[in-house]
Amino acid sequence: MRISTSQYFGMNVQTMDDQQSTLASLYQQLSSGVSLATPSDNPVGAAQAVQLSMQGATLSQYADNQNTALAALQSEDGSLSSINNVLTSISTQLVRAGDGSLNDGDRGAIATQLQGLRNQLMGLANGTDGSGNYLYAGYQAATPPFSINASGAVQYNGDSGVQNVQVTGTRNIAIGDTGQAVFLSISPAGSAAVTAGNSANTGTGTIGNVSVTNPTDPTNQHQYTINFTSATTYTITDATTSTTSAPQTFTAGQAISLGGGGQNVTISGAPNAGDAFSVTPAAQSNKDVFANLDSVIAALQTPVSGTGGQANLTNALGTALTQLHNTMNNVTSIQTSVGGREQEVEALQTVTQTNSLQTTSNLADLTQTDLTSAISKYTMTQFSLQAAQQGFSMIQKLSLFDYIGN
Template identity: 80%
Template sequence: MRISTTQYFGMNVQTMDDQQATLAQLYQQLSSGVSLATPSDNPVGAAQAVQLSMQGTTLSQYSSNQNTALSSLQAEDSSLSSISSVLTSINTQIVHAGDGSLNDANRSAIATELQALRNQLMGLANGTDASGNYLYGGYQASTPPFSVGTSGAVQYSGDNGVQYVQVTSSRSIAVADTGKAVFLSSSQPGSSSVAAGALSNAGTGAIGGVTVNNSTDPTNNHQFTINFTSGTTFTVTDVATNTTSAPQTYTAGQPIVLGGGGQSVTISGAPSGGDSFSVTPAGQASDVFANLDSVIAALQTPATGATGQANLTNALGTALTQLQNTLNNVTTIQTSVGGREQEIEALQTVTQSNSLQTQSNLADLTQTNLTKVISQYTMTQYSLQAAQQGFSMIQKLSLFDYIGN
């Protein structure tokens, strides 16, 4: 194949141009620290870089969500600890109120203490997080969830909405619990049915706690009333089914079987005809504010004679059972909150590791490897210099250089 002088010169010039372009590209990488300035530099790498960049952005958002969720849960955890402390103080006061040596004035003072603790509990129920959002308002996070109505009773104006935060591509975590769940509900496991005596009772009957004989009996979730037709006879009514038993003979301290036999209760003292008692499932008597109002009213009522003492005993026993159910409910929710906190902390570790790996992979694709590029730059520079020197020598040669010889 015959190569003309023009072709030869053109090939050499093109080679040197290419080397100079390569040097310019390598110099740009060295000066900017970026090895992938345009997609044309590395089309495959550019596509991978786009994917890694999107993945990094997503992981960054999940990390931000995790921080937000953890902050909210930590605020609720702290609030629930304070609520438990107040409820424990209330329990101590109610137990103290049962001291037989106290008089009406002493019990009235305890009622005043309970009123202050009730107000403190309501303040916690209207607590906010670091952003000023109400912890227990559900979706109504901008308005106080609890308020005092015209009757003096506490009302819940929040909703049942549970706020979730997306913390990974496949996991959303509840970052709050509603006021209804915390203050107006009762966790079934560990809670007890609530026994109570009517405030209008004229006898000296005092009802004890509920004994569970069969925890699987479906009637345990029914409400029952025990109505004394005389001082010696009573009937048991299942409110859920509206069925009443045949009259039964009353013996003080003897268990009274409820429903299908899953529960029983004892009554001591001497009830009068017309007196009534009730057994209510924990979930139906779980408004902590209403329960506090009831025991405060009972302590403010003079305990006159044996009947007054019996009614006070019933009120205090009822209040203690209700309060224990509330404490159990708060503890259950706080345990759940703690579990969610631990899960987020574990996810934070995984997300941070994935984010660092993504950043490393993206850097490998887009950032200049100084050792490698400097080596390439030096080699290309030497090659260009050699080509330039060789071409300079060759272009001086001609046929006339040989004629004289």
């Protein structure tokens, strides 16, 4: 088909206009560094860029949450280490108090030291994090979790709420533990049954720790009382089933079997008729570390007198040491859990950082100018435009009038 001169000129002008428009677009990309300024530049790429931007914002929020969680867990971890140090010092003093060569004044001095350690423990229980929030108050983070009531006993004012932080799309992690869990509870694993002597005992009998021979025996979870009907006979009462055994002959230091035989205990010395001893499962024992400390401090402040005075003190110290062991075991278990959560958050931080870098890279590939490619295209387009202009200029001269003029 024939193309008129006007059509031919129009086609060439349009081609040069397109090339100039392309040059302008490439120049804009080179000057701004952005290859995707408007959705019309690349509709599919624009949709992908929106998704990547949203993903990047989400990952950034998770990174902030992870930093918050790790800081809180590190604060608790440090606090628990200090608590363990105080508990270890208390244990040392309790062992020292059992030295039979000490007098009432010496034991009174130890009681004073224990009172100071109790106050240190109280201070740690009311410890705060870097933001001033109380570590062990649950949801009541602005209120001190522990206080001393009118009777001088320590009471818990926090709640049982555990704060959680979402650290990934599918993972919420606890960033603290309550004062109830740390100071008023024990861990089922590793805790021991608590033995005690009645403070009204008049004999010299002292009870040892429980020895477990069958950990799976369900009667291990029963509470028992050993009552001496005479200096040489005793009965065992199972408080859980309300049953009492027939009188049995007592031999100092000989194992006394409890319940179904899953555990036994020994009593040394010479109990008197009417003396009593108890064995309480760890789960049913007094778990309040402050109350337990108050009890042993009171025992150390009581002058040792009479036939059973030293035996009662020995029993009180033995009970306190077992209770303290259970508390230390509980604190260690919680600290282990905190350490595990710290490691998890640190691992998630690595994953989140990697994902964030990849998302940023993908977004940059979509929206930022590839300078090498853009410069190459700009140069080629520029050469093409110059060639088109030169060609159009030469073709314009192929006119009859130009020949006539020559």
